[in-house]
Amino acid sequence: MTAAIVSLSHVSKRYVRGKQSIEVLEDLSLDIAQGEFVALMGPSGSGKTTLLNLIGGLDTPTSGQITVAGQRLDRLSSGALARWRSTHVGFVFQFYNLMPMLTAQRNVELPLLLTRLSGSQRKAHALAALTLVGIADRAKHKPSELSGGQAQRVAIARALVADPTLLVCDEPTGDLDRKSADEVLHLLQELNREHGKSIVIVTHDPKAAEFAGRQLHMDKGSLLEPGTLAA
């Protein structure tokens, strides 16, 4: 039995908008094993992104417990959560969210600004991450000079550069053509299989979900099939 890297127990999340209270997640429990590649699927508004935000430490639950990489996230302050994110989790977004005025290498270096690494060490780490995702030759290019697939690879390199235990990806292929999407998904699969990264992706695309080891379906704030610990 592999240990769980993500463990959610009776998690609920409610948003209050004016006088309206919206229950986005309802008494959700889920375990994701170390080294697992999980795809979260479901219709819009089913709570996939909210769940991803909670797992990535971007948001806190209204009730319930969330433990990621051995840390109870629901007990951390905003500052502690920021520090935790910087070392334990890498994020990949649908629209890459790269800094337009920085080169690919500088973008990848961003998470390392929060470490004690020297400038040359940061540069070496960034180039290593860009090499890993197969785009080192575009290191000096700005995002506007990259294709969608290349930009997403840079975003993946940025997510990887601090060597986090968990990658969370929100629709990572949503803005890409089929060919680029497949390349990115193969890359994620390779990171999972060869480098042991635990990955959680949110996707609408059934083909993308096929790259994952396990698919979870959500609807109206609940998992349609309860999460099970991978063997």
Added chain:
Amino acid sequence: MKFFPLVWATLWRKKTRTIFTLLSIVVAFLLFGVLETVDDAFAHPGVGVSGANNLITTNKYSITLQLPFSDTQQIRSVPGVAEVTWITWFGAYYQESKNFVFAMPIDTDTYFNLHKDEFIVSAAQMNAFRTTRTGALVNAELMKKFGWKVGDKVPLHSTIWTQKNGSLDWTFDIVGSFLAKDPTQQSQQATSVLFHYELFDEGRSFGKGNVGWFEERIANPSEAGAVAGRIDALFANSSDETKTQPAKDFTMAFVKQFGDIGFVLRAILGAVFFTLLLLTGNTMMQSVRERIPELAVLKTLGFSDGTVLGLVITESLLLCLTAAVIGLALSYAALPIIKHGLQGVELSPRALLPGLGVAVILALIVGFPPALRAMRLNIVDALADKR
């Protein structure tokens, strides 16, 4: 320092906007440098001019009111007074009103006795001045400016004193030139012309027997207050009561008769910086508003609220300080031009230093609101628009 490339790159994210904002701040600080320098020059006009042991006696109620020449003997008899001379404001220009000339009718012996350590003038030319009734000694810079030379006859137009023939034009023979012994005083004397009081007093159509003010050298500077009190006591309750004060204070009062220059300059600067505050503040707010998703990404990567606040404040400081340094450097470079325009006023670059402090305050004021907004940014909400 490791955040500098990020802040610098962010600052130049929209080059055109940054350049225009930078230029507006540069112009504001150029103006600040120029006006502060001028204000400083008028606020400290007498520094080192006449020494600590010179007093000036004017009419108690206004320096525009004259005093009787006959007061000279009484002032000279006051214990502690070593020398007395008398001067009158002539108010002159050469050919055009923009060619201001600081012409003064003086009593040669007493004036040069009182100011003996302040001028460089050859003995021959001094002798020529003493013996030529219509003679004038002219500052060497003024000679150069108007192309005058020794032996020239030059007409000066007085804005006050008509001659007995009704003319405001007075003609003098240039018999020599002088320079200030202290180079720092040269600019204050750059427009000076000295001529004989006797010629002036005999030639004028009114005010005969009066002088503008008296200047006294006192034997002991520490007794300045007591001596001034004794002089004023002499004329108390007379028709021409006096006010005696240190020469430096007199010069300041003289400048202030033109109005509160400091207030005017500060009002102009206040308007400029208020506008700048709105302009730069708006630019910073707009810049942060456009970068909300980027700031949210930084927070996602683990940048703390404090670090994000610091990044925006640093960006504001970098913008304001860079522009301020350029603006102040330009105003420093412009000092010779201003000096030319404000003849006789000593300008000092010391007034530029507070500009850096103003730049820091400006940066903090315009940078804090957007920085606070960036700090309080909710990641989930900010990313919701652009995943």
